[in-house]
Amino acid sequence: MHKFLRAVGFSKIKNRKELNALITATIQDATRRNYVTTPEDGMIAEFTRDFADYIGLAVCGEFDEEDKFIYEYYYPYLIPTNVSTEEDINIERHAATISYEGVCNEPRVGVTLIFYLQNMIPYIKYENEKKFPIRGTTLSLSALSTKGQIMMPIAKTEEEKEVxxxxxxxxxxxxxxARKGDETAIESLTLEDMDLYTTLSKKIRKQDVYSLVDSYFMPYGVECDHYSVLGEITETKKVKNRFTDEIVHIMRINCNELEFDVAINEVDLLGEPAVGRRFKGNIWMQGAINYPESK
Incomplete structure (x- = not known):
């Protein structure tokens, strides 16, 4: 059972029989069907079904010699709405399945950003045609969460926001x-971090940590595409899973100036989301590469 199924409105699926029925329904009534051939003359297929606006389930596998679909794996998804970054992206395939992780050196979050690639079929097509590297690509990010809470914002004047x-x-x-090897920049960053640590160490004795830290983006757990985040909500909407009638909150989060969408089941969210408030939670990061031709 995929841990993040509940994030797209499937919190009540408890056994393999119910899961198989959901996978079969996704394949039979797919919203989108994508296919690509492999160098070994096989055919990879991905069936995706939207169960509400932007959220759904993807089922991936291969067709055999008798044109029969062999299911390999599935994953829930949230379709991202806007471009998150224009930094260079590297893609690596997983060892066990025909699925991919993306790596992006995004300076705004302070860590190497790793995400699960949603649109793998276009990537495989470009790879088969040997079109890489491609210039002008952008990346749209989204995330699923199984536990989160809403926090009030830190009061700031317009002048403080600008500073x-x-x-x-x-x-x-x-x-x-610093990434280009500038020693002065590296030294400045080191001194800045030391000053920040000293300031926080003094203030945290008398103030709550979340009144000092406006947002953060940190790796979480042992899986490389899982993060713990705190960020400001810039957009929010509610959607209903048509299959289960469960409510899912979809929020646009600004975290260290990096924007991405987050989906979370209403039963897993503590508090009421609103623009200006903050979302704190653990997420599974996904991403879709926007190729120049598809703009």
């Missing part, structure tokens, strides 16, 4: 220079 934005821009510039 924070300028500081973030300057820090991103330093990080980009």
């Amino acid at each position: 924070a934005k300028k500081k973030m821009g300057y820090r991103n510039k330093l990080i980009n220079n």
